[in-house]
Amino acid sequence: xxxxxxxxxxxxxxxxxxxxxxxxxxxxxxxxxxxxxxxxxxxxxxxxxxxxxxxxxxxxxxxxxxxxxxxxxxxxxxxxxxxxxxxxxxxxxxxxxxxxxxxxxxxxxxxxxxxxxxxxxxxxxxxxxxxxxxxxxxxxxxxxxxxxxxxxxxxxxxxxxxxxxxxxxxxxxxxxxxxxxxxxxxxxxxxxxxxxxxxxxxxxxxxxxxxxxxxxxxxxxxxxxxxxxxxxxxxxxxxxxxxxxxxxxxxxxxxxxxxxxxxxxxxxxxxxxxxxxxxxxxxxxxxxxxxxxxxxxxxxxxxxxxxxxxxxxxxxxxxxxxxxxxxxxxxxxxxxxxxxxxxxxxxxxxxxxxxxxxxxxxxxxxxxxxxxxxxxxxxxxxxxxxxxxxxxxxxxxxxxxxxxxxxxxxxxxxxxxxxxxxxxxxxxxxxxxxxxxxxxxxxxxxxxxxxxxxxxxxxxxxxxxxxxxxxxxxxxxxxxxxxxxxxxxxxxxxxxxxxxxxxxxxxxxxxxxxxxxxxxxxxxxxxxxxxxxxxxxxxxxxxxxxxxxxxxxxxxxxxxxxxxxxxxxxxxxxxxxxxxxxxxxxxxxxxxxxxxxxxxxxxxxxxxxxxxxxxxxxxxxxxxxxxxxxxxxxxxxxxxxxxxxxxxxxxxxxxxxxxxxxxxxxxxx
Numbered sequence: 001x002x003x004x005x006x007x008x009x010x011x012x013x014x015x016x017x018x019x020x021x022x023x024x025x026x027x028x029x030x031x032x033x034x035x036x037x038x039x040x041x042x043x044x045x046x047x048x049x050x051x052x053x054x055x056x057x058x059x060x061x062x063x064x065x066x067x068x069x070x071x072x073x074x075x076x077x078x079x080x081x082x083x084x085x086x087x088x089x090x091x092x093x094x095x096x097x098x099x100x101x102x103x104x105x106x107x108x109x110x111x112x113x114x115x116x117x118x119x120x121x122x123x124x125x126x127x128x129x130x131x132x133x134x135x136x137x138x139x140x141x142x143x144x145x146x147x148x149x150x151x152x153x154x155x156x157x158x159x160x161x162x163x164x165x166x167x168x169x170x171x172x173x174x175x176x177x178x179x180x181x182x183x184x185x186x187x188x189x190x191x192x193x194x195x196x197x198x199x200x201x202x203x204x205x206x207x208x209x210x211x212x213x214x215x216x217x218x219x220x221x222x223x224x225x226x227x228x229x230x231x232x233x234x235x236x237x238x239x240x241x242x243x244x245x246x247x248x249x250x251x252x253x254x255x256x257x258x259x260x261x262x263x264x265x266x267x268x269x270x271x272x273x274x275x276x277x278x279x280x281x282x283x284x285x286x287x288x289x290x291x292x293x294x295x296x297x298x299x300x301x302x303x304x305x306x307x308x309x310x311x312x313x314x315x316x317x318x319x320x321x322x323x324x325x326x327x328x329x330x331x332x333x334x335x336x337x338x339x340x341x342x343x344x345x346x347x348x349x350x351x352x353x354x355x356x357x358x359x360x361x362x363x364x365x366x367x368x369x370x371x372x373x374x375x376x377x378x379x380x381x382x383x384x385x386x387x388x389x390x391x392x393x394x395x396x397x398x399x400x401x402x403x404x405x406x407x408x409x410x411x412x413x414x415x416x417x418x419x420x421x422x423x424x425x426x427x428x429x430x431x432x433x434x435x436x437x438x439x440x441x442x443x444x445x446x447x448x449x450x451x452x453x454x455x456x457x458x459x460x461x462x463x464x465x466x467x468x469x470x471x472x473x474x475x476x477x478x479x480x481x482x483x484x485x486x487x488x489x490x491x492x493x494x495x496x497x498x499x500x501x502x503x504x505x506x507x508x509x510x511x512x513x514x515x516x517x518x519x520x521x522x523x524x525x526x527x528x529x530x531x532x533x534x535x536x537x538x539x540x541x542x543x544x545x546x547x548x549x550x551x552x553x554x555x556x557x558x559x560x561x562x563x564x565x566x567x568x569x570x571x572x573x574x575x576x577x578x579x580x581x582x583x584x585x586x587x588x589x590x591x592x593x594x595x596x597x598x599x600x601x602x603x604x605x606x607x608x609x610x611x612x613x614x615x616x617x618x619x620x621x622x623x624x625x626x627x628x629x630x631x632x633x634x635x636x637x638x639x640x641x642x643x644x645x646x647x648x649x650x651x652x653x654x655x656x657x658x659x660x661x662x663x664x665x666x667x668x669x
Contacts, residue, residue, distance in 0.1 A: 196561070232572060279567055292451075336370065340636050479652065501595040519531070
């Protein structure tokens, strides 16, 4: 795997690794604390180190230039100085190489899913284990764990926290990368849907890099995490990131090329798309309510190609405004302008505009009015965005929630079910007669499939992205914090659309656009049987359902293990200096022609009219609507009529948030 700049060799994705005797002999209802959370025990040695406890002292693995003991007990930390960093990295590298060698020599065999065990017992089928098998494996794990904990402790305390080391940030990440290479736990599943520890660790690098390594990175955290530097010139690919078996493509040319292949390759079965929001794998529990459960169930981006070609035309009719001379475009412009004026007046009367909450409410109301001619009250919209916040958290963090605790997420699932049920009659009224209801099989009907997709769009697509970039725009106009990338803090007259485009470019609301060249292995099937489900002519099939778990109501799910993952990273492509110039990292208003030619922020490249007449396109159907809402907002918003509350505290941070919440107050008359 890889952390920081370094690319590490990939390895096959193993199945679940039985780490303790308790996991094997305990009844299922007791396995939660012993198995699913066992990996958290790796943090205990770090806690011991932080408290000054001497954790399992051992002999020195090597001696540093200053004579300090490397690889010994944690009490040796006091003997280190800044000259020891290079030697520390060498020891970590040797330790990693030794682990890799042990693996290559056959210490572990990569068994099929749920069947990984030492080669000493090659006939094990997952049913019977001897005490010798268990003890020999545990001895191996226990012998390595203390040293692994000490190595990572040294990285944090002697490199990452050592202000005397030149180029500390890079050496810190390199040290962690050296520790991570070859460690079996990096590939171990840590949640109920196959997500590996490596994916979790890599995604946590984004907040960790800003909070613990360099707080001043601000909006450039993605640059640092994916490319190792703010300047991303020449940064094109990062293997095994985020997570083992994932390759992130970072340059504009690669992102555009890969994205342009999506319509054709999903239709031919060459690639498969999962339930992922950007690079965030979404826990599907929220979409599992029986009355509205689609097949496959989860975020709508993971629907089958045969379903997508029936849903896409409805999404285009709902959110695409057509040409500027069309009645729909002109009517939308009139409606949106009126709603924004009313919003600004109401916020003045209320005495405050809260960012992002109030803008989230506004955009939700606009989307409903333009797409469905529905009037949504402020109270209804507020209730919706409260669910939106929870849905984001549950979808993203739910992949770590053990099955035994999934019931805690049921209130979010229940509300999601009610939302879909609310929009089903809306879909049926507007499009029901035009839909071939059986064409979305195995989902019960295309009306249900469309309703679920529209709700996801309101929650996670335009309903979240447009408010994000309106909020960053307002932040750049008022923030006096050093992290503000737009010190001019004013929009030239007539450049409101350029201004909103630049927010979309620099503050990309979507990090990535992933797919799988080899889909994760379906539970109950082999890799070959899973691959056979990907078929030509849009006939790709979902994984067959397995026996339902009484705690969740659905069967086993695998969202990662056995797959090969490709992640075109839009946020980095939108900052590629080869395309956007030397000032690609700066907030600069550019010609509209430049945005229209080079933008990949709406996945514009993922269109192919030769595949099902464009019905299998993967670009954002609401691009024209999003641009109209954003540009019209800044046309009608008058900076002089508002003042920021504590402008010095309006701080720009890493995506996908980009700017911390703040408030605007009406200016004194």
